[in-house]
Amino acid sequence: MPADRSLPALRRRATGRVTLSDVARAAGVSTSTASRALRGERAVAPELIAQVQTAAQRLAYVPDPAARALASRRSDHVAVLIPLLSNTLFVDLLEAAQKTLRAQGYQTLMGVTHYDRQEEEQLLRELLQHRPAGLLVTGRDHSPASIDLMARVPCVHLMDLAEPGGAVPSYSVGFDQAEAGAELTRHLLRQGYRRVAFAAAQLDARVLQRMSGWRSALQAAGAYDPTLEWLNPAASSLALGGQMFEQIVQQRPAIDAIFFCNDDLAQGALLSALRRGIRVPEQVAIVGFNDLTGSDQTLPALTTVRTPRARIGEAAAQMLLGLIKGQQPEQAQLDLGFELVVRASA
């Protein structure tokens, strides 16, 4: 039986953890000073800071994020919402953001919306419970409730610059999808292709913007024909690209070029062309979008638009970090541009 029961009335739940007050005691200061010293909050004497830091180091003090979150009503989490994990594009975004955030001591909570406004809203509710310090959201298509929820925390939008309605002022990092689509189309026109089809799947807002770019470029050249649009709401994939290609070729042989809204579709089309002995770009030119992995390896190598996904993820995270600290970003809408990559397929 235990001999030492000097404090029988005390119900302790001591966890053995080294706490801030341990550090404070060791450094000979109060917990508040220790807290301030450790967080680098100014208004603490330099020597005290040193003492506290030494003590913390010696005791191997590890702050408790839960306690901190509870007391300060702000966690070190940042929620990142993306539509899909099965699209490299979004994974690249996530990876870059996560890396940047982690370097500043923030934990990423990821949410996958599956392009579903309801799911996004639900996710937002769940994630907001954790009182994230900030939010990174893909796109601009949200339910009204989601928009309300997002307004509660510093928030930066990824990919799309302008909001559709232009209502709420907000922050974003991305590039001009419509302009990129137009630029790519103009390249095709310059190469002498006139009958340029647009083939798309998934049909999210960005795809639609690219389409409008394609349309305006063709209209400007007097080459627009509405029957050149091939839209398929299904998820984008290599296989679907192949199918769409075969369909287009079968039904409309009088086509010079096809602008696929995403590289995976274009890659699938290229494979299908190979299989059916259709020569690219001689019989039909093909271009894609995003410059995903493998697009430089296809046969022929794919002409496409390189989009700065990693830089977007990083810059958005950086902007958010600034916002969290209360800084105003230099530009609310950061345009990172894009790059036409001309290879052999068009």
Added chain:
Amino acid sequence: MPADRSLPALRRRATGRVTLSDVARAAGVSTSTASRALRGERAVAPELIAQVQTAAQRLAYVPDPAARALASRRSDHVAVLIPLLSNTLFVDLLEAAQKTLRAQGYQTLMGVTHYDRQEEEQLLRELLQHRPAGLLVTGRDHSPASIDLMARVPCVHLMDLAEPGGAVPSYSVGFDQAEAGAELTRHLLRQGYRRVAFAAAQLDARVLQRMSGWRSALQAAGAYDPTLEWLNPAASSLALGGQMFEQIVQQRPAIDAIFFCNDDLAQGALLSALRRGIRVPEQVAIVGFNDLTGSDQTLPALTTVRTPRARIGEAAAQMLLGLIKGQQPEQAQLDLGFELVVRASA
């Protein structure tokens, strides 16, 4: 100027948040009863449970994870460590695990180790600060310190079943990589290919296991030749697959088939073969591993081994969830098998 200052001494930090005690008051019970009722902890009268739930609903009560974590010393986080985000394999794992975890109210904290033991250790330290309820870790190659850290929380290993040393008893969900490698090699042998090369990149533990399966199958057939191994420590990619293929073909024309350790390499090789006019499988057969997206679209379609990544992610999450609840899994090592997918390339 504010007229009502009845409680000047009280320094409130009221957040406006609906708290558990609001719910308890509304339901006419104590906070502990409310807490128990809401968490479905038994030993609460059914009618009280109903009252509490109604009150919670009416007040739109949202529990605070930070407060809960602080009080219970256990958060609703689960940390998931994967080597890379640039490999579909791991993203599939992550996605499946995350989905399963979220359905049970757990938040996923992801960590990317970049195949680096030090980075994994560091990540583990960071993530463990959050007192995760559990851990999902890819592979079995960890630093001693990491192993210690992992022992502090319920933990399930993904992909690799057995631990190298066989020391610590532990939980895992995966399949037998060596057997899969052997099986694929035997298929090649059955098709009449004798000189079967093994080409690998990345060289992680799993790749090496596949290689040992390849070796033993060849040895059993008396067809093993150590000069048939082509190892490249670089990261796996389509482009690298192409390069390796060209190298192999150039230096060792007397080869019947090549077993690439991963589909992306094999896909690159196929493209390269196409480019150089080398017929597959007539001149050289090619097989890959994992059945990644696109492998059914290549020319010719790729023969490979389908690995149950999504099921692994899900089952591992499920096992972890059980462990967290204190349940003992039926099997500590869950083997989910694999499937030979014979297509046209071999």
Added chain:
DNA sequence: CTGTTAGCGCTTTCAG
């Protein structure tokens, strides 16, 4: 089965 009462570990007023 239910309520009381201490905390969990930290930040933040408020005074000094």
Added chain:
DNA sequence: CTGAAAGCGCTAACAG
């Protein structure tokens, strides 16, 4: 510039 003390919102002993 520093310290005391009051919580943040919840769970967990303990006693009834």
